[in-house]
Amino acid sequence: MEGERYLLQTxxxxxxxxxxxxxxxxxYEDFQDTCIIGIQPRGGLLSDRLRDIxxxxxxxxxxxxxxxxxxxxxxxxxxxxxxxxxxxxxDFLVExxxxxxxxxxxxxxxxxxxxxxxxxxxxxxxxxxxxxxVDRRFHRELPLEADYVGAQVDALDDAYVRVEWEKQNGQxxxxxxxxxxxxx
Amino acid sequence: xxxYNQLSTKHLLGIQHLNSEDIQLIFEHTKRFKEVINRPIKKxxxxxxxxxxxxxxxxxxxxxISFELAEKRLSADTVNFSxxxxxxxxxxxxxxTVNNILxxxxxxxxxxxxxxxxxxxxxxxxxxxxxxxGDGTHEHPTQALLDLYSLQEKWGSLKGKRxxxxxxxxxxxxxxxxxxxxxxxxxxxKVCGPPTLIPMHLEELGVDISYDLDETxxxxxxxxxxxxxxxxxxxxxxxxxxxxxxxxxIDLARLEKVDHTLTIMHPGPINRGIELHSDxxxxxxxxxxxxxxxxxxVRMAVLYLLAAQKGAKIDTLDS
Numbered sequence: 407m408e409g410e411r412y413l414l415q416t417x418x419x420x421x422x423x424x425x426x427x428x429x430x431x432x433x434y435e436d437f438q439d440t441c442i443i444g445i446q447p448r449g450g451l452l453s454d455r456l457r458d459i460x461x462x463x464x465x466x467x468x469x470x471x472x473x474x475x476x477x478x479x480x481x482x483x484x485x486x487x488x489x490x491x492x493x494x495x496x497d498f499l500v501e502x503x504x505x506x507x508x509x510x511x512x513x514x515x516x517x518x519x520x521x522x523x524x525x526x527x528x529x530x531x532x533x534x535x536x537x538x539x540v541d542r543r544f545h546r547e548l549p550l551e552a553d554y555v556g557a558q559v560d561a562l563d564d565a566y567v568r569v570e571w572e573k574q575n576g577q578x579x580x581x582x583x584x585x586x587x588x589x590x
Numbered sequence: 591x592x593x594y595n596q597l598s599t600k601h602l603l604g605i606q607h608l609n610s611e612d613i614q615l616i617f618e619h620t621k622r623f624k625e626v627i628n629r630p631i632k633k634x635x636x637x638x639x640x641x642x643x644x645x646x647x648x649x650x651x652x653x654x655i656s657f658e659l660a661e662k663r664l665s666a667d668t669v670n671f672s673x674x675x676x677x678x679x680x681x682x683x684x685x686x687t688v689n690n691i692l693x694x695x696x697x698x699x700x701x702x703x704x705x706x707x708x709x710x711x712x713x714x715x716x717x718x719x720x721x722x723x724g725d726g727t728h729e730h731p732t733q734a735l736l737d738l739y740s741l742q743e744k745w746g747s748l749k750g751k752r753x754x755x756x757x758x759x760x761x762x763x764x765x766x767x768x769x770x771x772x773x774x775x776x777x778x779x780k781v782c783g784p785p786t787l788i789p790m791h792l793e794e795l796g797v798d799i800s801y802d803l804d805e806t807x808x809x810x811x812x813x814x815x816x817x818x819x820x821x822x823x824x825x826x827x828x829x830x831x832x833x834x835x836x837x838x839x840i841d842l843a844r845l846e847k848v849d850h851t852l853t854i855m856h857p858g859p860i861n862r863g864i865e866l867h868s869d870x871x872x873x874x875x876x877x878x879x880x881x882x883x884x885x886x887x888v889r890m891a892v893l894y895l896l897a898a899q900k901g902a903k904i905d906t907l908d909s
Contacts, residue, residue, distance in 0.1 A: 477894070483897065483898060487595060490618075491619060494625055526631075527629060527633070
């Protein structure tokens with residue numbers, strides 16, 4: 407397809423995911439008092455993958471959940487179409503725990519801000535870190551940075567970075583799509 | 591999950607005006623909000639810039655508290671109004687009352703009123719979004735939604751299921767809303783009660799009519815037992831409460847004659863020992879308290895989805 411650009415393809419993506427998992431182990435050792443939380447919907451797919459990799463690397467015990475932030479967004483009612491809410495699966499409290507939030511793409515930072523607000527409804531964590539697969543570093547609208555980054559991408563404002571997973575899209579890849587390809 | 595993520599209507603006046611996608615959209619959100627209200631902090635900030643007025647021109651405990659909790663758990667600001675302590679007593683008209691409240695910048699009005707069509711009337715005349723919390727004997731959409739949700743939660747789907755509505759059909763807004771909703775979700779509906787309490791031409795809505803409770807119970811998988819509305823019995827509809835109970839009251843002995851397990855619902859408040867006996871109301875057949883829990887989540891879903899519509903709010907920051 408014309409103009410189709412891959413930022414990461416299956417083999418590279420796998421190396422990146424392995425690296426991210428190892429970085430987490432480096433910092434959290436046995437993951438005592440640690441929660442790993444994926445931001446729904448797409449961060450949840452990434453966190454599922456990382457959890458699988460971590461479970462291959464050793465027996466680690468951490469609380470694992472997924473957080474939907476639709477009800478916490480600051481652009482409620484400002485969109486053309488309301489967003490669909492996904493399921494929140496958190497059956498533990500984050501009170502005094504270390505939390506790793508996971509999302510696929512860090513762009514404006516507003517999702518992460520909403521996630522931090524949402525997280526506070528489950529207690530007061532001791533510390534929160536952010537892991538993202540792709541950091542679009544020149545588009546931040548809020549003073550937020552990620553602690554673990556898979557890849558950094560400098561793309562045009564109207565370009566779209568899409569993380570694809572084999573289960574949903576038939577392949578593991580990170581693609582860069584132009585506005586035209588998205589049909590906008 | 592469907593792409594359908596917007597209600598087809600600006601107000602919730604009745605189930606009659608919803609389509610089945612609307613109902614399923616409300617149910618998807620109900621599931622999400624049910625998770626929210628079981629968290630340690632049962633609150634989300636979605637509606638923090640929305641003001642909701644609860645106008646209750648008729649007595650209500652459950653519905654009023656349920657709406658108020660739903661609003662608070664969505665972080666909306668609320669004002670409450672009940673007719674017994676207001677200027678309505680001094681002769682103010684409905685429109686004047688509401689316009690006065692609206693000039694205090696209210697986005698959504700939840701109204702319960704003894705006259706049929708009161709919610710529709712308001713939606714025609716004022717710019718706020720209207721949620722009908724019961725208008726006379728016409729509709730009570732959020733009650734029907736929570737009844738339907740409770741059944742769908744239990745069964746997965748209502749398609750082809752047999753549901754009976756028993757009791758005072760003619761005075762019941764719950765019955766009418768339930769009939770519309772059950773039919774839209776594909777259930778078979780039978781109503782049962784004394785002939786005087788079943789309105790004429792009801793079969794045109796596609797429901798069966800029965801005057802025999804035992805036969806109806808044998809047919810159904812779930813029964814929604816309606817309250818005998820003692821306050822709406824100006825005429826004589828049946829000779830005595832005792833006779834009503836004998837023919838149409840549900841007790842355990844009656845249920846034991848049925849060869850399968852029935853699910854019993856009641857919109858409350860129950861007249862214990864009249865339409866429903868305690869040995870059934872407090873038994874494992876009953877999902878009455880699940881209904882109440884679902885009521886808050888359903889109302890959160892309705893208010894959230896109405897407020898989520900673009901341009902729903904009268905004065906937004908960027909307008």
